[in-house]
Amino acid sequence: MNAVATVTFLLATVWTSIPAAAQTGAEIYQQRCAACHEEGSDRIPPRAALEEMPSARILRALNAGIMMAVALTMDPEDRVAVSSYLGTSDPVAGPSAQAFCADRTVTLPATPQASWVGWSPTRDGSRFQPADQADLSVDQVRRLTLKWAFGFEGDSSAFAPPTVVDGQMFVGSAGGVVHAMRADSGCLQWTFQADGPVRSSIVVVPAGQQHALLFGDMTGRFYAVTAETGVLRWSVQVDAHDSTRLTAGPLAHDGIVYVPVSSWEETRAADLDYPCCTFRGSVVALRISDGEQLWQTWMTDAPQARGRNARGTMRHGPSGVGVWSTPTLDEARNLLYIGTGDNYTEPATDTSDAVIALDRTTGRIVWSRQLTENDIYNGSCATNPEGCGPDFDFGQAPILSRAPDGRELLLIGQKSGIVWALDPTKEGEVVWETRVGVGGINGGVQWGMATEGQRVFATVSDVGRSRNTDPGDPRRVVLDPNVGGGLTALRIADGGREWYFPAAHCAAGRPLGCSPSQPGAVTTIPGVVFTTSVDGYLRAHSTTDGTLLWSFDTMRDFETVNGVAAHGGSIDGPGAVVVGGMVFISSGYLRNGGVTGNVLLAFSAE
Numbered sequence: 148m149n150a151v152a153t154v155t156f157l158l159a160t161v162w163t164s165i166p167a168a169a170q171t172g173a174e175i176y177q178q179r180c181a182a183c184h185e186e187g188s189d190r191i192p193p194r195a196a197l198e199e200m201p202s203a204r205i206l207r208a209l210n211a212g213i214m215m216a217v218a219l220t221m222d223p224e225d226r227v228a229v230s231s232y233l234g235t236s237d238p239v240a241g242p243s244a245q246a247f248c249a250d251r252t253v254t255l256p257a258t259p260q261a262s263w264v265g266w267s268p269t270r271d272g273s274r275f276q277p278a279d280q281a282d283l284s285v286d287q288v289r290r291l292t293l294k295w296a297f298g299f300e301g302d303s304s305a306f307a308p309p310t311v312v313d314g315q316m317f318v319g320s321a322g323g324v325v326h327a328m329r330a331d332s333g334c335l336q337w338t339f340q341a342d343g344p345v346r347s348s349i350v351v352v353p354a355g356q357q358h359a360l361l362f363g364d365m366t367g368r369f370y371a372v373t374a375e376t377g378v379l380r381w382s383v384q385v386d387a388h389d390s391t392r393l394t395a396g397p398l399a400h401d402g403i404v405y406v407p408v409s410s411w412e413e414t415r416a417a418d419l420d421y422p423c424c425t426f427r428g429s430v431v432a433l434r435i436s437d438g439e440q441l442w443q444t445w446m447t448d449a450p451q452a453r454g455r456n457a458r459g460t461m462r463h464g465p466s467g468v469g470v471w472s473t474p475t476l477d478e479a480r481n482l483l484y485i486g487t488g489d490n491y492t493e494p495a496t497d498t499s500d501a502v503i504a505l506d507r508t509t510g511r512i513v514w515s516r517q518l519t520e521n522d523i524y525n526g527s528c529a530t531n532p533e534g535c536g537p538d539f540d541f542g543q544a545p546i547l548s549r550a551p552d553g554r555e556l557l558l559i560g561q562k563s564g565i566v567w568a569l570d571p572t573k574e575g576e577v578v579w580e581t582r583v584g585v586g587g588i589n590g591g592v593q594w595g596m597a598t599e600g601q602r603v604f605a606t607v608s609d610v611g612r613s614r615n616t617d618p619g620d621p622r623r624v625v626l627d628p629n630v631g632g633g634l635t636a637l638r639i640a641d642g643g644r645e646w647y648f649p650a651a652h653c654a655a656g657r658p659l660g661c662s663p664s665q666p667g668a669v670t671t672i673p674g675v676v677f678t679t680s681v682d683g684y685l686r687a688h689s690t691t692d693g694t695l696l697w698s699f700d701t702m703r704d705f706e707t708v709n710g711v712a713a714h715g716g717s718i719d720g721p722g723a724v725v726v727g728g729m730v731f732i733s734s735g736y737l738r739n740g741g742v743t744g745n746v747l748l749a750f751s752a753e
Contacts (some may be wrong), residue, residue: 172232175225180233183618194233202234204301207322210344210365223366223389239301239322241338246709248334253327253375255312255351255358261727262312265350266396266473266595272484272544274597274670274722281672282728287752288675288687288697291730294751295333296705298713299324303743305733308396308721310349310360317360317374318733318747319345325362327377330729333708333749337377342368348396348473348721350404352435354380359435361404363393369406369431371438381438385431390415395544396473398483399435400507405483406431409469413491417526419458424466424491424525425450430474430483432510442510446470446487446498453493467491467525468499472544472595475557477571481507484571486541486559489522493534500539502559502567502575516575518567524588538588539563543595543668547571550639551601554578558639560592560605566635568642579642583635585609589739590631594720595668597676599690602636602645604676606665609633612740617659624740626681628653631664634678634693648693653682658702660717660742668722677725679718681741685732685748701734705746716744728752 184194197205209218209226218226261282267274299305302321309318309330316330323341328334343366350361351374358374367388371380385393390412398405408429416423428446433439446468453462467490474483483505490499500519503512522536539562546558556578557569564586568578584591584607596605611630632650637643650663660681667679675696676688683702688695701715715734719741724731729751735744 172228172230175229176232179221180229197233198235201237201239202230203239205234206230207301208303242300242335243710246335248329248332248336251336253315253336255315255374257353259313263724263726264310264312265398266308266348266544266721268726270398270400270476271547272473272475273546273548274595274668275599276670276672276725278673280727281725283672283675283725283730283752285674285689285696287728290752291687291697291699291750292752293699294729294749294753296707296713296749297328297333297709297747298705298707298711299745299747300711302745303735304737305735305745305747306346306720307733308348309724309731309733309747310351311724311726311731312351314727316731317349317351319347319349319362321346323364325349325360325372325377327374330727330731330749333747335709339372339377339379341370342366346394346720350397350399352399354435361397361399361435363397363406365392365394367391367393367408369393369397369433369438371435383433383438383440385433385440386429388412388426390426395471398474398476400476400478402435403441404433404435405474406433407470407472407474407485409471409488413467413525415526416491417529419456419527420460422461422463423527425463426469426491427466428469428487430470430485430505430510444505444510444512447490447496450492462492464492465490465494465496468496471540471542474505475545475547476507477547480571482513483507484545484547484557486543486545488540488542489524489536489538491523491525493523495521495523500541500561502541502545502557502569504571504575514574516569516577518561519563537563537586539586539591542593546596546598546603548598548600548603548639552640556639558596558598558603560596562586562588562591562593564591564607564609566592566596566603566605566637566642568639581637581642581644583607583637584633589666593666595722597669597671598639599671599673601639602690603639604634604636604669604671604690606634606667606669606678607632608664608666610662610664610666610681610739615740626660626662626664626740628657628661629663631662632680633665634676634688636690636693646693648688648695650680651682657682658742660737660740661702662717662741667719670723670725672725677723677730679722679732681717681719681736683715683717683734683742685718685723685730699750701732701744701746701748702742705748707746713746714744715746715748717741
């Protein structure tokens with residue numbers, strides 16, 4: 148899963164004439180930044196304004212904020228260099244006193260009554276919350292109202308899902324801040340600053356007399372933090388490659404945490420002077436008590452030099468096959484199931500665009516079922532598509548489910564627009580396949596489906612886009628307000644379609660970046676399926692026939708409990724979290740051309 152499609156056909160032309168690496172922050176600024184920040188536009192901060200900002204805030208904008216689309220091909224060291232050159236050494240101010248609870252005590256029970264921990268409330272990847280945990284009926288869903296809003300100060304994206312345990316919440320942010328909060332009020336108890344943006348879902352596990360929070364950041368560092376205090380227990384860099392990203396949530400079981408590893412290196416290949424590509428995806432097993440690595444399973448062999456391109460830049464391969472989603476646990480067979488992404492460069496491998504079973508103890512690949520062959524794609528394909536594949540990654544966690552007749556199935560959606568059912572007892576043999584969308588580089592099923600055991604619910608992206616001609620807007624693409632989206636319910640038994648609910652086109656007057664596209668994950672509870680959209684709406688549908696039960700427009704300004712100016716925008720990535728009679732969603736996803744936002748919203752029927 149990547150944002151290559153949204154920017155590469157422009158980045159390839161924007162950056163190919165820029166030298167591969169500048170020596171100083173001043174040189175980087177002149178080559179990459181000065182043309183915009185010194186042109187005098189009232190929509191772009193001038194250099195004088197940048198020089199009054201903390202360098203850490205400028206770096207945040209480059210890594211996961213409004214300038215992310217421009218910075219995609221920059222080396223991490225160059226981002227730090229230009230940020231340090233422009234900004235001050237002042238620290239970024241922390242939360243105000245009004246944001247904190249009167250009682251900052253964090254207490255977690257030994258046996259939670261209601262929780263949503265990690266990517267899915269269960270380790271089968273189903274994103275189904277049963278009635279006793281959801282505590283939310285169909286009638287109550289119709290009466291949901293906003294209970295509170297929390298603003299992520301200084302951020303222009305809100306892309307992390309919260310973890311909630313008996314009213315105690317933990318959530319990361321684009322600024323790399325992990326927040327401990329009360330779910331009923333949104334007040335803060337403590338914060339922890341990670342090295343990079345925290346998009347990962349957070350897992351909570353017992354750790355002696357306390358608990359540990361387990362999560363990764365978008366620099367490749369993985370953390371264990373004491374849940375009760377916010378104090379770091381340990382952290383490790385799971386992959387030394389400078390393009391490593393830990394965007395997917397981990398899976399913890401039996402004293403071990405399993406970490407999926409992905410990267411943004413294929414985007415960097417839009418710069419034809421970049422020696423693409425040497426990253427290879429993996430899954431890493433760490434001991435929870437101390438972070439010691441137990442095993443790492445690579446998804447490709449080590450890359451080798453493969454000759455030079457027309458510009459004389461050395462190319463490498465095989466590469467790619469990132470793991471963009473949380474592993475799924477099959478405890479009975481002692482297996483982990485993962486979905487993989489495409490290859491970045493030749494030669495193609497049989498592990499790309501595949502569902503793979505790993506031995507949980509050793510990491511050995513037990514079986515692999517490739518569903519799209521020869522899928523080689525990187526940023527240079529925007530200007531030279533010869534030999535490039537369709538970029539049909541798997542971005543969602545496989546769902547281990549059981550059909551009504553008792554058969555076990557692995558369900559997974561693909562960017563091709565196809566939903567697959569595989570037989571885990573026969574090395575992933577295809578049981579059925581059903582098309583639910585057109586598919587494409589940023590099309591099809593992206594971040595996750597959900598099932599309640601009878602039906603599997605899938606939304607599709609199928610986004611439309613064109614070039615952004617506004618020189619004052621750093622986004623390189625414009626989304627089509629009339630193209631994309633759609634929710635389909637399929638029978639698990641045979642893949643037959645039960646119903647379909649089309650996406651609504653963006654209304655007149657919506658901001659640039661509105662789209663009916665629905666790449667975000669789906670969530671279901673008894674009788675209700677929750678969906679999100681790049682148009683900023685959170686919606687609830689009947690599981691029986693797709694009838695719209697409730698909707699809420701998040702693309703607006705909010706008064707927040709922490710006093711931070713906040714607004715919602717596009718919703719992408721994680722879906723709704725439902726637990727204890729409340730629904731939570733983060734709103735604001737500027738990547739892929741969407742609308743910025745920095746808010747976490749909480750709803751209840753009270």
